[in-house]
Amino acid sequence: MLKDITLGQFFPGDTFLHRLDPRIKLVCVVLYIVALFNANSPLTYGIMFLALAVAVILSGVPLRSLTRGLKAVYIIVLFTAVMNLFFTPGTAVGATWLGRHITAEGIRAAVAMVLRIVMLITGTFLLTYTTSPISLTDALESLLRPLKKLRFPVHELAMMMSIALRFIPTLIEETDKIISAQKARGADFESGSLLRRARALVPILVPLFISAFRRADELATAMECRCYHGGQGRTALHVLRCRAVDWAVLFLCALLPAAVITLKTLGL
Amino acid sequence: MNPILEIQQLTHTYSAGTPFQRTAVEGVDLSVMPGECVGIIGHTGSGKSTLIQHFNGLLKPTSGHVLVDGRDIWAKGSDIRAVRFRVGLVFQYPEYQLFEETVAQDIAFGPKNMGLAADEVARRVRDASAVVGLDESLLSQSPFALSGGQKRRAAIAGVMAMEPDVLVLDEPSAGLDPRGRQEMMAMLGRYRQQRGATVILVSHSMEEIAANVDRVIVMNQSKVFMDGAPREVFSHVAELEAVGLDVPQSARIAALLRDRGLAVGEDVYTVAALARRLLALKGGGGVC
Ligand SMILES: Nc1ncnc2c1ncn2[C@@H]1O[C@H](COP(=O)(O)OP(=O)(O)OP(=O)(O)O)[C@@H](O)[C@H]1O
Ligand SMILES: [Mg+2]
Numbered sequence: 001m002l003k004d005i006t007l008g009q010f011f012p013g014d015t016f017l018h019r020l021d022p023r024i025k026l027v028c029v030v031l032y033i034v035a036l037f038n039a040n041s042p043l044t045y046g047i048m049f050l051a052l053a054v055a056v057i058l059s060g061v062p063l064r065s066l067t068r069g070l071k072a073v074y075i076i077v078l079f080t081a082v083m084n085l086f087f088t089p090g091t092a093v094g095a096t097w098l099g100r101h102i103t104a105e106g107i108r109a110a111v112a113m114v115l116r117i118v119m120l121i122t123g124t125f126l127l128t129y130t131t132s133p134i135s136l137t138d139a140l141e142s143l144l145r146p147l148k149k150l151r152f153p154v155h156e157l158a159m160m161m162s163i164a165l166r167f168i169p170t171l172i173e174e175t176d177k178i179i180s181a182q183k184a185r186g187a188d189f190e191s192g193s194l195l196r197r198a199r200a201l202v203p204i205l206v207p208l209f210i211s212a213f214r215r216a217d218e219l220a221t222a223m224e225c226r227c228y229h230g231g232q233g234r235t236a237l238h239v240l241r242c243r244a245v246d247w248a249v250l251f252l253c254a255l256l257p258a259a260v261i262t263l264k265t266l267g268l
Numbered sequence: 269m270n271p272i273l274e275i276q277q278l279t280h281t282y283s284a285g286t287p288f289q290r291t292a293v294e295g296v297d298l299s300v301m302p303g304e305c306v307g308i309i310g311h312t313g314s315g316k317s318t319l320i321q322h323f324n325g326l327l328k329p330t331s332g333h334v335l336v337d338g339r340d341i342w343a344k345g346s347d348i349r350a351v352r353f354r355v356g357l358v359f360q361y362p363e364y365q366l367f368e369e370t371v372a373q374d375i376a377f378g379p380k381n382m383g384l385a386a387d388e389v390a391r392r393v394r395d396a397s398a399v400v401g402l403d404e405s406l407l408s409q410s411p412f413a414l415s416g417g418q419k420r421r422a423a424i425a426g427v428m429a430m431e432p433d434v435l436v437l438d439e440p441s442a443g444l445d446p447r448g449r450q451e452m453m454a455m456l457g458r459y460r461q462q463r464g465a466t467v468i469l470v471s472h473s474m475e476e477i478a479a480n481v482d483r484v485i486v487m488n489q490s491k492v493f494m495d496g497a498p499r500e501v502f503s504h505v506a507e508l509e510a511v512g513l514d515v516p517q518s519a520r521i522a523a524l525l526r527d528r529g530l531a532v533g534e535d536v537y538t539v540a541a542l543a544r545r546l547l548a549l550k551g552g553g554g555v556c
Contacts (some may be wrong), residue, residue: 178364
């Protein structure tokens with residue numbers, strides 16, 4: 001079922017990572033990514049791996065969920081690995097394919113790229129696994145607040161994002177239901193030419209769009225009934241506050257790119 | 269006679285293997301005879317909708333078997349689409365699935381998927397809309413121009429037009445007014461009579477179940493809690509209330525009168541039967 005896609009799913013919990021300020025988590029992920037893209041040696045990759053392992057342990061994510069999340073992207077990983085193996089210029093060492101050889105540099109590049117992608121996805125997965133979509137948009141709104149001075153519609157953007165995030169599961173559920181209902185009437189989505197299959201989507205898309213518009217309409221009415229009028233003077237129910245631990249975590253995360261870049265310039 | 273539909277040790281778990289895993293149906297055994305009219309009741313989340321989506325193979329059992337006409341629908345070489353034409357399923361709020369340009373075209377969607385000839389499709393559209401009481405003049409209109417009640421009729425006609433021998437409906441009268449509910453039940457009765465079909469309906473209304481079905485299945489926490497004739501099921505007032513279900517008001521009044529020593533039998537669970545019984549007890553006479 002569509003619903004069982006776990007990539008980027010929040011799981012409620014009460015671990016150290018769950019309690020961390022979402023803004024700090026967001027900034028830390030950015031710092032982590034910067035560090036990751038600067039890592040270029042066994043030592044630096046080792047440091048990154050260590051940092052990630054600590055975060056995984058702190059988040060309490062079962063390894064099974066983690067591997068399931070990675071399963072969704074294994075084709076991309078595989079593709080990158082193959083591309084790097086064969087298309088990195090250098091000294092040939094192995095099999096030939098389409099007139100290209102596996103090169104020693106290719107093997108190095110492939111390993112590095114696969115590590116990088118897997119660690120990148122695991123890192124961001126941890127963020128969405130431990131942070132609810134609502135806190136994530138709250139964090140984004142709070143971090144982007146300075147842009148308000150430039151007349152950038154920060155609040156509106158955040159509101160649109162949280163509405164979109166809120167309705168993705170609902171629409172997925174709805175799609176599942178409509179597909180089932182049309183299947184019950186003998187609709188066939190799996191056979192026939194491409195054109196036929198595209199036409200077979202009409203019985204799903206029409207009801208889906210109608211329901212999405214109906215929901216949007218109802219939501220707008222509900223918001224107006226509660227006197228929503230944009231971000232002017234609006235306060236938050238859960239005010240984000242950074243505690244000492246949050247700052248400490250931020251400091252430690254900031255050390256990560258600093259260390260990696262220093263090691264890189266030292267050529268280690 | 270052999271059962272037309274048989275469920276053996278059916279268990280269904282949603283999102284198995286994830287943190288959101290949930291068993292919605294557990295160890296259910298059922299068998300339904302041709303021509304029966306079965307009502308399924310149960311608390312919200314007791315697994316009714318999950319159960320009925322197994323009847324036509326929309327959901328695949330996590331374990332257990334579903335047999336239609338004695339054949340396992342998930343056996344190798346079984347044609348699951350053919351099963352869906354034999355067991356018609358109407359979802360809750362079916363009006364949200366309309367999509368065609370005209371009502372007639374929408375009703376024709378099912379029969380067309382069966383690969384029937386154009387004149388047979390046209391006949392079925394006419395027959396089905398007659399059963400649900402949709403006026404001929406509405407057939408050429410857009411389904412989105414209909415009223416809520418008419419939309420629901422059109423959607424149900426869309427399943428009836430496949431002329432399934434088993435018609436399964438998930439809360440067909442949800443959100444209708446009392447008159448609409450009555451008409452809905454009359455519609456189902458007409459279909460059943462005309463085709464000798466089996467009807468299985470999920471409902472939250474005890475009164476509706478009491479007045480219309482000849483067998484009640486009570487679901488509680490993913491399992492079948494009771495299964496029997498209405499008079500039998502509704503005589504267990506205390507047990508039903510213990511799992512958070514109402515009994516029909518008339519059955520409760522009958523039970524209270526029975527407790528006080530009045531000769532009101534356990535077969536009295538509809539308003540009509542109760543009125544008749546009370547009048548008889550008062551010593552004949554017409555309605556006051
Ligand atoms: N698609 C789904 N994915 C995951 N869980 C589901 C899904 N559909 C239902 N469930 C869960 O399975 C359980 C049974 O749901 P089901 O819809 O079968 O109940 P129901 O008896 O029809 O309830 P209601 O009377 O509210 O319609 C519920 O706890 C529900 O949360
Ligand atoms: Mg239901």
